[in-house]
Amino acid sequence: MTTLCAALVSLSLGIPIAPLTSPQPPEPVKLLIITGDHGHDWKTTTRVFEEFLPETGRIQVDITTKPADDLTPENLARYDVLLLNYKDTANGAPETRWTDANKNAFLDAIRGGKGLVVFHHASSAFTKPNWEEFEKAIAGGWRAQGFHGPKHVFTVKKTAVSHPISDGMPSEFVHKLDELYQNSMIPPGATVLATAYSDPKLPRGTGKDEPIIWVATYGSGRVYQNVLGHDEEAMSSPEFREWMRRGVEWAATGKVTASPTQ
Template identity: 25%
Template sequence: MREALIVWGGWSGHEPEQCAGIIASMLEEDGFKVRMETSTRAFADPDLAQLSLIVPIHTMSKIEKDEVANLSRAVREGVGLAGYHGGMGDAFREAVEYQFMCGGQWVAHPGNIIDYRVNVTRPDDPIMQDIQDFDYRSEQYYMHVDPSNEVLATTTFSGEHAPWIEGVVMPVVWKRHHGQGRVFYSSLGHVAKEFEVPEMRTILRRGMLWAAR
């Protein structure tokens, strides 16, 4: 049986405990044995490389050098890494090695909770199969992103809340490789209720399955 590790904590506004429970249920439905931890010390576990998948949910937290080094090594050796929104994309602001692995880092969400549109750019990809462009209400993430990411969906900023970014097309969903490991990220999912949006839930679920070894 494949084993997944969810490490949750950090800023409570993203409802990490509730979201971790939802993701654990999703993975268990797909046949994973799931372990949940609340401390980043879990990333320093020498057996981390034996896992199939790691899901970080730790917005605005700190990670020690040995923790991020071990996590990066495990992914390079083939463990999948998958996550969403600030839990993965705004997790460890000072850890550039972590950002290098993830392929991006949160910068801003102009206007906070707003209505915006998600545009599917790779409808031929299995993760996005049968998903059409859709409207979404949440934080529209502006991120610094790695140009080597394989982008599956984007959003375009209107400039209403930050005029200097009018027309900017920003990746929302991407996948990449880090060594032998697969990495998946979606910027959707500010709070637990957003898992009720079918597109958000389906994209994340498929992305985790794609990343998992």
Template identity: 25%
Template sequence: MGPPRVLVYTRTTDYRHDSIPAGVDCLRALGEFEVDHTDDPGAFSEPLEAYGAVVFLSTSGEVLTPAGRERLAGYVEAGGGFAGVHAAACTEYEWPYYGELLGARFARHPRLQPGRALIEDPGHPATRHLPSAWDFTDEWYDFTTNPRTAVAVRVLMCADESSYEGGGMGADHPLAWCREQGAGRVFYTALGHTVEAYDDPRFRAHLRGGIAWAAGLEP
């Protein structure tokens, strides 16, 4: 039996990140998954049940047709995995279900700069390999709501706003989290803006653990 298949979706109708090709290459290089990559919304006209998880990798804007929205929602509710990376939070603003699914929506970010992430849940597969304080360079997304209070999420990692300039959420600033939606599992990380991030062994392990958890490969 081969590795589980994941559908990596990178359609953008707004800002397109230069790091998307590096992200796709990274997920393929992990060796944990068999990756089907597409920008075509027509991929969601086909059954998704063959996939362990669907990954929105820095998608932006409205990226699904009405039928695609219905199929993705049905897939997750029935037990499918969903993972969102970075600009996945800048996606499907016109679909209320998606905001609940992901847990929060992007609001703004300060300039790209070094900062520090604080691991809140070291027992999760996405974070158990990370130091308690992890120095990283990213855009340090702010969100329109705090997912800890807006939706039932398990917060895995928070931003230390004292470590960079321009943070707008205060002392409780979730950066990565997971949750359940129906019978499905959802993982999101705000990190992943730069090309260099996808060569970082710790970030690669963060993605591997989060997607594997969403796909049901990790308890």
């Protein structure tokens, strides 16, 4: 009523009324996918990310396949969050190899508040010898002690923890044919958001609820690790995709905007 009265008074006095405007949606978070070398099919998995992550309009995706050129303080400053789809191998081209300057720029960016998403086998990068500070920054994972059995279908279960990434998500979902990572390194202070039971009746089964998705911090940076997604089929799971979108947004901003389907 107050608004209506004010509008009538304005009309009677000949005062123009400013049009009502809808609030503008927030700017999408700027994501840089770091790839270019891997023991897995990084070209296909990166393409899949490039296709589905921007679908909601919340994430803008750039890609570098040349970390030696692009892991610089100046370039990383352009982004809100980084996604690792990378593992150093003996076959990597010179432009994929991280120099000491690249390594320092990466750590400084996360430590200074840049978000980080660690995808699947990227947590095995820089082992033998082990780069200990990288291990801390990415919140552990596969490293040198992880393993898995044959790919199979399994159920992913949300833990009881309340967190912006998992709040509102289904309590569990049946995941596509994928590798179930086991014996992952979970550092002190990390929070596990989802697990999957490793059936001891299956090859290499542990009989444990294995951590699948967890979060941590490194300095001022938010870190999200998701070990699902070995290949394009595994990445086609709608639940996997929503967990990844939410993880990217949380790592960048500390908040999550629910998708229209949630």
